[in-house]
Amino acid sequence: MTTLRDAAMKSKAWPFDEARRVLKRYEKAPPEKGFVLFETGYGPSGLPHIGTFGEVARTTMIRRAFEVISDLPTKLICFSDDMDGMRKIPSNVPNQELLKANEQKPLTSVPDPFEEYDSFGDHNNAMLRRFLDTFGFDYEFYSATEFYKTGQFDTVLKRAVDHYEDVMKVMLKSLRDERAATYSIFLPIHPETGRVLYVPIKSVNKTDYTITFDDEDGREWTLPVTGGNVKLQWKPDFGARWAALDVDFEMYGKDHSTNTPIYDRICEILGGKKPDHFTYELFLDANGEKISKSKGNGLSIDEWLTYASTESLGYFMFLKPKTAKRMHFDIIPKMMDEYHQQLRAYPGQSVDQQLNNPVWHIHGGKPPESKMVVPFSMLLNLASVAGASDKDGLWGFIKRYAPDASPEANPDLDQAAGFALRYFDDFVKPTLQFRAPDDKERAALEDLVAALRDPAAAVAQIAKKNAMDGKEEAAPEADMTSDDFLQTVVFAIGKNHGFENLRDWFKALYEVLLGQSQGPRFGGFIALYGVDETVVLIERALQGKLAV
Template identity: 80%
Template sequence: MSDLRDAAMRSKAWPFEEARRVLKRYEKAPPEKGHVLFETGYGPSGLPHIGTFGEVLRTTMIRRAFEVISDIPTRLICFSDDMDGMRKVPGNVPNQDRLREDLQRPLTSVYDPFETHESFGHHNNAMLRRFLDTFGFEYEFFSATEFYKSGQFDEVLKRAVEKYDDIMKVMLKSLRDERAATYSIFLPIHPETGRVLYVPMKEVNAQDYTITFDDETGREWTLPVTGGNVKLQWKPDFGARWAALDVDFEMYGKDHSTNTPIYDAICEILGTPAPEHFTYELFLDDKGQKISKSSGNGISIDEWLTYASTESLSYFMFLKPKTAKRLYFDVIPKAMDEYHQQLRAYHDQDIDKQLANPVYHIHNGDVPRSDMVVTFSMLLNLASAASAEDKSALWGFIAKYAPDATPETHPGLDAAAGYAVRYYNDFVKPEKVYRAPTEQERAALTDLRAALADAGKALELIAQKNALDGKDEPAPAVDYTDEDFLQSIVFAVGKVHGFEPLRDWFKAIYEVLLGASQGPRFGSFIALYGRDETIALLDDGLAGKLAA
């Protein structure tokens, strides 16, 4: 354990760097509350999106890294701001006309358009928890509505009344004159309509902890700030929540970064040191637009898990959190393959490299071995060549290529085969465009077919290629199951037929035979797909059947 802790204390992996910052808070004395508190926030004004998952995952990685370098107990709270008023109706939910009747009411008082839960806020909270539970996160769920109404927030709300002028000074510096003229940190919940009111305060009374205001009709009301009668504006709420819970760490998106000094100042005014923070870059959709839970653009958690493993999504989230990343369907195959590349590398690495490897943080140090004897990208190409409708079609080829592999012994590969078929049929197949070969390509493809059918022709082409390269090498051993031998045939054909650059030859193979401009290492593809099957594919391409 000491070797692991020593390595973790010097690791440059970002979860360990952040964990060391949190630990530094308590280098003189342990926390009086007896634990270090990590928090993530969620605004349930729309359906949970993949960025929310990423926030919890990344915070969990830092929490686990902290547990390696410290014996101080930890907690993770996922806090839902479900007492916020619904400012607009999300565009990706049903029964929108009915929802409009509840505008400005707290989300936990808004009609559930799906009619499955007590409110829209309860529905979205349940979805968030289902997503988080799918990934096995260890967390405590907090609802702002319960937090306000149960009295857990009362002491901090009273302090906010006492420090009202100080907090207002912080806020007014950040507001335009027009907004500042009517701004208050307190938002009363109207006793009759139940709506969240954005109205100026006539009085904030530190003697009895009440606020006095006029509603939209001019009627005067006085309410206690405690017991869920009043909530805080979202920026003061952020800092006040940190103070109420004594939060040690919270991460949030770059769009919050300019507000960090405000959150920190309010937390400190209320008597608690501000937490450590980590600002991550935002996720973008395929058009480069920020992913939004209200518009539903980008890719959802359920959509990713339709086409790839949970671990591949975790891998994507680990990479470069301070760099904006395009999060759409075309990133899935790369994430799948790179995750398994890192799995294969992990067990032969020294401890420093292991701690820098994403899979260490994905699996909290208990890293499995990859059973992917075929890459995900190759499975996609196999699905394409075989026009596969289900994964059993792929297993017919996999079994010949790797006889020891079965769905039972290689469950990860079996799952990947199912993902590949779905991904191929939904995304690759609709975009496939085959073409007929040019005369040069036709001659080359004809020779490739002949070389696969006849060893003598294969050796003749390899010898011609060596002569063109000025090499005098012995003939290779003929082994049509060997990927390198098959690749040498493909290279030789391209060289003999004068493709310059040689990548034009491979591009021709992919466009004529697979209907795409990019593809696999073709020798490996032949070994997996089968020599006879590849010959048949070449025959179809040469005959124009694929292009037709």
């Protein structure tokens, strides 16, 4: 009998691929630190965006996969580079003048423009942690400011002094001549202004682990590299952090990929073992541009959660991490519905199939049962025609369609109903554009009304279609509550009215009745909205009351 671990060792799901790579690090002996360390890095120069969340979500998926194939303890650290100097002021935050007055200061020394936390760095860290906690991630949060100032980084900083020439040699190869002329891996924090200084270093002193430099006014200073007086430039900081923490795995975006050899070599020079890496493709906004914290383009964490569940976001993160993906509001309905499709499929799958199913990775091998008896896309269509302003309005239709459903028994559906109303109001309603049917479409719609009013007429339409197709099979018995029967009726009427490409018929239904070019499985929509209600909707369209 195949065990879960045996199946996981062969699984083609990308988290298991990565987990097996990490496991190879400890084929001969377990880690001396007592655990395998997964890390994610975060630069809190602006409000956290979905890409930041994606790193933690995906790393967690790999960590969970690792825990299936190994008994070694694991830990996940979220490391915030909040001692970085604020070089660029984000355009999507208030109090721009306040921020401008504090340029080049470490982010944890910049006042919070929202006036809620001790600093801008603390504010952005709290925003990230709030979401990570909401999602239920198991992690430890590390602050670079605390790491530097409490001396936890001192040993590696001293090694950076001892091996200064070697680290500089690695860095200088990657720099243009003009930049290389004044570059140093060390950035002093000015004792008076508190600003992070990008100035040439006059000397690096290995006897007492200090650096000497002139500030921007020409005054000479000597500072110890330890105790938070100095920070490393961001590329050396990457490798130094890996060495200091003994990191085993870290993922980052494709824009870092060319620097990977630099990070790795510096880690090794400073006494560490380079971690395994995973490079993911970047997230793009509606215009195909890279999502940026400073620009605030693309979807924010809060925006996604206004219109969809955290699980749907996890589902999006699982899909094809090596492929650049556009993140805009229009992907949300698809992610909601596909997530629940995978949930429904999971119980009937083999172990191998379950390990390849995204919901296994989203829920750590324990996915819940889907109670979404109505797809999210259908809820949007229902919101469009029902004129419902709250969830109670939608539930009136839902309970008639699924009598056993309720907000208490179907909490995911109840949550989705609220999401659907907000999404419809903000994104669908403003774009609705109804049109009048042409003569061919009008005749078909009139027949559809007749079929919905009279089950015998519905059966006759199916029989007519079967005869046209040369089929001798009898039409099914009328069941005006069945999605499948109603879909067959709609399909038959389209064929009977000469729609060679039935997509044109269904597109006409959507554009005339729903004001959109795409829509739901129409038989399911009729069953949900109601046969009588659909008749009224079609009649209003035929009377020209929708296309106004």
